[in-house]
Amino acid sequence: MKKIKIIKKNNLEEEINSGSMQRFAGVSKNLSNASKIHMAIATIPKDRCSTTHFHTNCESAIYVISGKGLFLHGERLEIEAKISEGDFIFVPDGALHQPVNTGDNDLVLIVARNTPVEIVEEKPNLGRKDC
Secondary structure, three states: OOOOOOOOOOHHHOOEEOOEEEEEEEEOHHOOOOOOOOOEEEOOOOEEEEOOEEEEEEEEEEEEOOOOOEEEEEOOOEEEEEEEOOOOOEOOOOOOOEEEOOOOOOOEEEEEOOOOOEEEEEEOOOOOOOO
């Protein structure tokens, strides 16, 4: 019989940060032996952002728990989409993006991926650098 794992909030796995964005996994290869999924909570402080990056091996689904910001995307991050609490975001593999917190509080996101281990390529010459 396959075993269900419950990961308590004080046992999350700290992941590699992306710029000012901190991410803690609740479902991961290490925590739950997941083989086809990954889920984490990401926090971006006020006036901060992640690095500009894309994922080479997975799709991502993002849900905005709280806060507001911009989700920069496009070939040269020319699209600035406003995001806020309750929004869902789909990011296909290979899609360049950078979340930016423009609100007065933390921007908090739930991030799910269809692989337990992501491969990220950063593009430090693109996107916002003032955050």
